[in-house]
Amino acid sequence: MCMDDLETRELRYFVAVAEELHFGRAAQRLGIAQPPLSRAIRQLERRLSVQLLDRDRRGVALTGAGGVLLREARVSLDAVAAAARRTRRAADLQRPLVLVTKSGASHELLQRLLASSAADTDTAPVEVVPCEVGEQARFLRSGRADVALMHRPVDDLAGFDTEDLCTEGQVALLPSGHPLAARPQLTLADVGNVPDLPIARWPRLDGSYPDGPGPEVHTQSQLAQLVALGKTLLVIPASSRAWQWPDHVAVPVVDAPDITTVLAWPAGHHSSALAALARAAAGLRTTPPAAPTR
Amino acid sequence: MCMDDLETRELRYFVAVAEELHFGRAAQRLGIAQPPLSRAIRQLERRLSVQLLDRDRRGVALTGAGGVLLREARVSLDAVAAAARRTRRAADLQRPLVLVTKSGASHELLQRLLASSAADTDTAPVEVVPCEVGEQARFLRSGRADVALMHRPVDDLAGFDTEDLCTEGQVALLPSGHPLAARPQLTLADVGNVPDLPIARWPRLDGSYPDGPGPEVHTQSQLAQLVALGKTLLVIPASSRAWQWPDHVAVPVVDAPDITTVLAWPAGHHSSALAALARAAAGLRTTPPAAPTR
DNA sequence: CGTTGTGATACCTGGCGGGTATCACGAGGT
DNA sequence: ACCTCGTGATACCCGCCAGGTATCACAACG
Known part of the structure; x- marks a missing residue:
């Protein structure tokens, strides 16, 4: 109600328009008609007292502020979706731990990790989900996965705690x-x-x-x-x-940087199942450990 | 509309109830009446198919899932608030850069940083905001500040990029x-x-x-x-x-861990004003005065 | 027992989210 | 020039749901 605090509906609408750069298609994607969408975006702009889109009769373009909101809105919507998913999973007692990995990568290592985890009696079952390159972070942020296999230094590990698994050329x-x-x-x-x-x-x-x-x-x-x-x-x-x-x-x-495969999870998330998997991962590490990253 | 994607209103309501553990007070804090609040929470529980609160006639208690949602909801609401704030500020051309710091800490260092920043002609003006201990992260996450002075290893720096300023005993x-x-x-x-x-x-x-x-x-x-x-x-x-x-x-x-004062900002946020301040900070570090380490 | 305070229920109302129909207008075709 | 097409904006209506008031059910106290 207040000038501040947007609703997620408004953010979803804005993201749709900002991505399509076309009110009609965005409305179709959202499953609503175009006029209410136009109205919602105008209302959003009025709320923020900021022009988000340049409409020039032939198409739509993002303003600078619009670009900022697009990025921020995606993060916010991920966070909200994660809140819902994690809450549901917290209530589900024997939920499996969802691990996301680049499809096809680190097969052999993953096998060993799963075997090690399964051998440990007090670990939860692990469900492996493959994803496209670089999508692991979004899976973690949006709560679709609990933990990921990622690669340093190629992946963006900001905001995650990690456990190194192995380093290779x-x-x-x-x-x-x-x-x-x-x-x-x-x-x-x-x-x-x-x-x-x-x-x-x-x-x-x-x-x-x-x-x-x-x-x-x-x-x-x-x-x-x-x-x-x-x-x-x-x-x-x-x-x-x-x-x-x-x-x-x-x-x-020979001169390409070494790649370290790491187990990564959202910083500050400490479930017992995750801790057990991280322990299993630490035990796997063949090469002598580096200090845990912070 | 769908079973998924909550609205921020629901999250605000839930956080109020979870913090107060009392529907009446929570409703008062939210500026609404108690019955709609009760209904909204029940609706939220039905949506998620999860019991969030144990009501036993005399007070309210969080369930495990409720605790998870409380934490996640705070993060989400911070993210949404940040989206709004950062969008507004992106549209404001000559906005100052807001720096948040523990009130009273690092006075001398802060003075030097501000002086250095002011000397650099192409940096934006910096506005200093003091906060309570450990609150810097929330200021950054909720967009109330662009950058913070924090301390390693005492503060939680997960999700932030940092620039070390000085280390001391x-x-x-x-x-x-x-x-x-x-x-x-x-x-x-x-x-x-x-x-x-x-x-x-x-x-x-x-x-x-x-x-x-x-x-x-x-x-x-x-x-x-x-x-x-x-x-x-x-x-x-x-x-x-x-x-x-x-x-x-x-x-x-003598055996207490050294404390490093760092300039910290949300990972992946690269405004030119922020970059200029980070440069000024990096320049500071290379010219240490009589900073007595221990 | 009443009293007090809790959350839940019942029911009404207004605002707003969503729909349909239509407009205003620029870009291209002939 | 003209018309047509596609764009987003406007006008208007409707139904739902957020929010209000009044009340209930019940537990813990004297």
């Missing part, structure tokens, strides 16, 4: 007939500029793509297809080779 | 007449069990107090009073001594 994945495939090892300089095998470009956090010659991809399966066709070059942690293609060889890239 | 603050005041240095063992000067107990994150003989305090001014009266013993970073009382002496505690 990276390899380049090449078609076996390619000239570079015969080399015993490679450097980043070698793989960074191979005319016939440009490195694929992933979307940044804001959804835009970095410049470069490689193809734009945003799902694992797209990438898998490109690699299988020999259209792109991949530099990945050595263990991800479990994700294997025929007619490809893996060559170590 | 801790001192015990004692009435000058006390036997321990004559000692050139102390250890934690010395100060941990002084019968006539028990250490004050601060509330934990969940609001409960640790056990012990000392008085329970929750504001700086309460503490100041107790110290001034010679009723409690304080172990604080050396620089906080700027916060001085008559007839007290500071004695170094």
